[in-house]
Amino acid sequence: MINKYNIAVLPGDGIGPEVIHETKKVLDAAAQTYVFQLQYHEALIGAIAIDETNDPLPQDTLAKCKASDAVLFGAIGDPKYDNDPSAKIRPEQGLLALRKALGLYANVRPVKAYQKLIDKSPLKESIIQGTDMVIYRELISGIYFGDKSTSADGKSAVDICSYYQEEIECIARLAFKAARQRNNKVTLIDKANVLETSRLWRKVVKTIAMEFPEVELDFIFVDNAAMQLILNPKQFDVILTENMFGDIISDEASVIGGSIGLLPSASVGDESALFEPIHGSYPQAKGLGIANPIASILSGAMMLEHLGEHDAAEAIQDAVLHCINAGVLTSDLDKTSKFITSDIGDYICNHIKYRTGYRYKDTIPYNKSTII
Ligand SMILES: NC(=O)C1=CN([C@@H]2O[C@H](COP(=O)(O)OP(=O)(O)OC[C@H]3O[C@@H](n4cnc5c(N)ncnc54)[C@H](O)[C@@H]3O)[C@@H](O)[C@H]2O)C=CC1
Numbered sequence: 001m002i003n004k005y006n007i008a009v010l011p012g013d014g015i016g017p018e019v020i021h022e023t024k025k026v027l028d029a030a031a032q033t034y035v036f037q038l039q040y041h042e043a044l045i046g047a048i049a050i051d052e053t054n055d056p057l058p059q060d061t062l063a064k065c066k067a068s069d070a071v072l073f074g075a076i077g078d079p080k081y082d083n084d085p086s087a088k089i090r091p092e093q094g095l096l097a098l099r100k101a102l103g104l105y106a107n108v109r110p111v112k113a114y115q116k117l118i119d120k121s122p123l124k125e126s127i128i129q130g131t132d133m134v135i136y137r138e139l140i141s142g143i144y145f146g147d148k149s150t151s152a153d154g155k156s157a158v159d160i161c162s163y164y165q166e167e168i169e170c171i172a173r174l175a176f177k178a179a180r181q182r183n184n185k186v187t188l189i190d191k192a193n194v195l196e197t198s199r200l201w202r203k204v205v206k207t208i209a210m211e212f213p214e215v216e217l218d219f220i221f222v223d224n225a226a227m228q229l230i231l232n233p234k235q236f237d238v239i240l241t242e243n244m245f246g247d248i249i250s251d252e253a254s255v256i257g258g259s260i261g262l263l264p265s266a267s268v269g270d271e272s273a274l275f276e277p278i279h280g281s282y283p284q285a286k287g288l289g290i291a292n293p294i295a296s297i298l299s300g301a302m303m304l305e306h307l308g309e310h311d312a313a314e315a316i317q318d319a320v321l322h323c324i325n326a327g328v329l330t331s332d333l334d335k336t337s338k339f340i341t342s343d344i345g346d347y348i349c350n351h352i353k354y355r356t357g358y359r360y361k362d363t364i365p366y367n368k369s370t371i372i
């Protein structure tokens with residue numbers, strides 16, 4: 001019997017639809033080749049949802065996500081909101097509300113340096129070579145979700161950061177389990193010299209660590225961590241951190257790989273999972289064909305891993321590696337590149353099919369010269 005999966009697809013704003021288009025192409029190539037079915041259910045989120053429904057997370061979207069086996073998410077955000085601090089309804093609220101509603105408490109962000117791209121990073125080869133870490137970022141609590149307000153005279157504003165023990169325990173266990181499959185090291189990034197919430201994180205994480213005696217636990221303040229990430233990224237294996245610190249340090253960590261357009265993520269909860277590139281809607285690039293779709297495509301591979309389609313997930317990762325090694329790159333990684341967003345998707349699709357001998361009728365033109 002053929003496995004069938006219902007996938008809610010939320011392209012969103014800016015480059016979201018473009019990178020999702022390439023990701024669906026690649027997922028379809030993987031599904032054809034490895035013989036399973038993906039049924040897509042598209043829905044609105046973000047600025048486009050506000051335009052059409054006045055709601056950044058319409059009920060229909062949430063219902064489709066809840067009814068799906070997994071959610072594929074592009075990006076949200078639009079300059080008309082970024083440039084208007086007084087807007088009460090904002091695209092980002094859609095993504096935050098969706099993460100909360102689906103209980104996606106852990107955002108898993110793998111970071112590595114590709115050998116072929118070593119010279120694309122502004123960091124020295126000796127510093128980044130061999131970097132391989134994964135960031136476990138708490139995703140549905142902390143300052144992004146605390147009470148917020150602005151005073152009547154508009155001269156002061158408040159954002160509350162709060163954490164409950166249980167929220168820390170859930171993600172800490174996932175991080176320690178991941179470390180056991182990797183190099184047995186968890187680093188908690190916090191600001192425990194200043195923040196009460198960070199002191200709670202330290203206390204709770206130390207307790208959870210006792211369940212994993214084989215895993216080494218160390219602590220680092222976030223300001224020092226920001227420096228260590230680019231001074232000596234190889235020291236990190238699994239990074240565990242709260243919501244806002246994780247958001248910030250993962251964009252910083254993307255410099256190691258050469259572009260934020262390479263970094264995928266999985267946002268997981270006990271009942272649902274959503275797969276999203278770590279980048280935003282990059283509105284300046286919308287429609288220009290310069291967006292790197294690899295972060296989204298690798299998020300698609302993480303989705304297949306989650307669904308249990310391990311061979312297909314591995315085939316996508318392998319095809320991405322070949323694409324990078326062949327120098328088929330968007331302009332974020334090669335200023336002289338003539339390749340556009342869809343060339344990357346085509347190359348990866350072709351590689352998936354070529355490597356397994358085209359057992360199925362091609363839907364994408366096959367150009368052998370692009371295959372190595
Ligand atoms: N998960 C999401 O949907 C997120 C949404 N946002 C929203 O996105 C909008 C733009 O935010 P920014 O701070 O400019 O962040 P951004 O991640 O959209 O772009 C920052 C820079 O990263 C590079 N970049 C991002 N994605 C790329 C890709 N696929 N290929 C090549 N280069 C890429 C570009 O140089 C770009 O100028 C805002 O409205 C923001 O709120 C920001 C972060 C996450």
Ligand SMILES: CC(C)CC(=O)C(=O)O
Nearest residue numbers: 092095096247278279280
């Ligand atoms: C709500 C988003 C804009 C937060 C973000 O930047 C992210 O999740 O990476």
Ligand SMILES: [Mg+2]
Nearest residue numbers: 247248251278
């Ligand atoms: Mg971010």
